[in-house]
Amino acid sequence: MKRAPSFMDLKDLIAVGLLAIILIVVFPALLDGFRLNLVAKYLTYAFVAVGLVLCWGLGGILSLGQGVFFALGGYGMAMYLKLEASSVENTKIQSTPGIPDFMDWNQITELPYFWQPFHSLPLTILLIILIPALFGFVIGSAMFKRRVSGVYFAIITQALAAIATILIIGQQGYTGGVNGITDLRTLHGWDIRTDSAKFILYFVNAILLLCIVGFAMYVRDSKLGRILVAMRDKEDRVRFSGYSVANFQIFVFCLAGVFAAIGGAMFTLNVGFMSPSLVGIVPSIEMVIFTAVGGRLSILGAVYGTLAVNFAKTSLSESFPELWLLGLGGLFIAVVLVFPNGLAGIWRDYVQPHIDRALKLNSKDPTDPAANVAKQAAAASPAE
Amino acid sequence: MTTIGTPPKEYLLAVEGLTVSFDGFKAVNDLSFYVDENEIRVIIGPNGAGKTTVLDLICGKTKSSAGSIRFREKELTKMSESQIVLAGVGRKFQTPSIYDDLTVFENLEISYPRGRSVLGALTFKRDAAVRERVAEVAEAIFLKDRLHDNAAFLSHGQKQWLEIGMLLIQDPELLMLDEPVAGMSVSERIKTAELLNTIIKNRSVLVIEHDMKFVEDIAHKVTVLHQGKILSEGSMEKVKNDPKVVEVYLGH
Secondary structure, three states, X not given: OOOOOOOOOHHHHHHHHHHHHHHHHHHHHHOOHHHHHHHHHHHHHHHHHHHHHHHHHHOOOOOOOHHHHHHHHXXXXXXXXXXXXXXXXXXXXXXXXXXXXXXXXXXXXOOOHHHHHHHOHHHHHHHHHHHHHHHXXXXXHHHHOOOOOHHHXXXXXXXXXXXXXXXXXXXXXXXXXXXOEOOOOEEOOEEOOOHHHHHHHHHHHHHHHHHHHHHHHHHHHOHHHHHHHHHHHOHHHHHOOOOOHHHHHHHHHHHHHHHHHHHHHHHHHHHXXXXXXXXXXXXXXXXXXXXXXXXXXXXXXXXHHHHHHHHHHHHHHHHOHHHHHHHHHHHHHHHHHOOOOHHHHHHHHHHHHHHHHHHHHHOOOOOOHHHHHHHHHHHHOOOO | OOOOOOOOOOOOEEEEEEEEEEOOXXXXXXXXXXXXXXXXXXXXXXXXXXXXXXXXXXXXXXXOOEEEEEEOOEEHHHOOHHHHHHHOEEEEOXXXXXXXXXXXXXXXXXXXXXXXXXXXXXXXXXXXXXXXXXXXXXXXXXXXXXXXXXXXXXOHHHHHHHHHHHHHHHOOOEEEEEOOOOOOOHHHXXXXXXHHHHHOOOOEEEEEOOOHHHHHHHOOEEEEEXXXXXXXXXXXXXXXXXXXXXXXXXXX
16 A cells, blocks of 8 residues: 555545544434543543554554553643632531542642642643653653663553552542542533533544544654654664664654543543543553554544444443453454454455445446446445 | 874774674674775675674674774764764665565655654655655666555565665765675676666775675775684785685685
8 A cells, every 4th residue: 555645635634524524523413412421531542542553553662551641641630620629618628628638538738749730721731741741751761762662662561551550549648549530520610510511522522633633644644654664664774774763762652642641631521530440551451452443553543443442342331241351352352363454454455445446437437347347246236 | 003193094984903792702803994985895704704793883783892983083883873874874784674664765765864853754845856866766776667666565686776775865975785786686686786886986885795706896905804803805806815715715
């Protein structure tokens, strides 16, 4: 497959347009408030999946710790919302009014210094981007400069996810512990618990995701995207062509981390809480599976893969909760063995050729044997 | 002998006392040699003589245990691989090292010496200068009809040419080639010799090669390595008639 050198060619534009229509028109029209909110939750995971396409699919850097970045964004937003919900009059029954309830239960009498910046919304938004970028930079520099890669990198990131969970649960006075940060109410005075707020937040989330998708496509189609592919293939050749491979690896790891953090922040806003259950090893691996199912080389595939797996998860665990993990494991094995390019690969190999042929059918070309075959197939099929 | 101040003659590349040991085994042992501007130097020697290791040391792939490598007054042993490339040293690997998933055009474009930082790569524009240069190089390496094919579909010889093309576009002052004609058919070999003869103009070249016919065709000077040390050095004529070389390498 040849990839277009320019950013957003016609095919991309149509595909993104189609996704936009599905997210902005079809889902809100077809789904009730409860289901739409579920979709919003799924879409927050898609931010992580899109980042993984760049980092893992193109760059070959498998991170099993994206939950940590999701948490950095999610907790950042949750801390802001929690502080707003913990005004002095809201918490006057506490022994120390004006601090989050879980701190009061843990005999903490003063707001910790690292919570202070989260009083301000602009600062919170800035930190949601900066902290994961900085964290990615520190981890990335430590690993990539030392040429740690492949499975070793994956294991270390997985360990990070485990450490983050232990830290959050252990420091319950500062983090809300295993319950996470709950009972979130308003965003800068705007009640996020109402149906109308959830409806609006769904659109904010969807549009933000489309922006991230567009940005990811820009990166993919830039020379940097091609260098990522080149690095995955022949790291040394890239190095001996005058590039600092580590810098590119750090960049894409940070970028994927920032995408995940934005997703995390949107999760908190749409779902109304943040907890360690979204941080650890299992959710981090689930996010990799979403990407794999969608097709790890396809940015749009990652979004569809996330939606498909989560729809399946919800419907399966509503009826057979104990079967879900088995189903997820089976799905991952199937992706690896049977369709390594995921949904995007299936689309490209089985669906796209039919569409191309159907299009060719309309533009007259009777000498093309493929078009004739398609014509016969079209005549035989009642759907056409 | 160490000289302080300006040496009598300015070499492009000066390797002095270079030593590297792997677990006590000295693959390269106190090696010194000098390469002039616009010189074509061929390194020959039996398997395991340390030929590829010397190139690895110069391009920074392997770190030396002792000794110095000076290139245009820069000490390469202290620089990272990418800095060495920016200083003007290019390296072709023994097995073709190209990007299978990218097209021939994209392979060449990545080696174009611009936009090598993260930001530079993100904002890199494929302008007329890039397109012209890529087309020019593709023509020289006999691949102008394959520009938009994935490199994976090229033959072995074409992959070798593509890698030579990637170096050509990089425009290094010192070009290092590790067995550029190995595994090539006779006709490919002739074309490669012709290609190398055009690209070595205005630069110095360090070549490892086993094909003696090819060596005779291109070498200005030959260095024979044996067990990490220089066995003989000089013109092809001199080296060919050196009894030590005949004994360990060329055979009777």
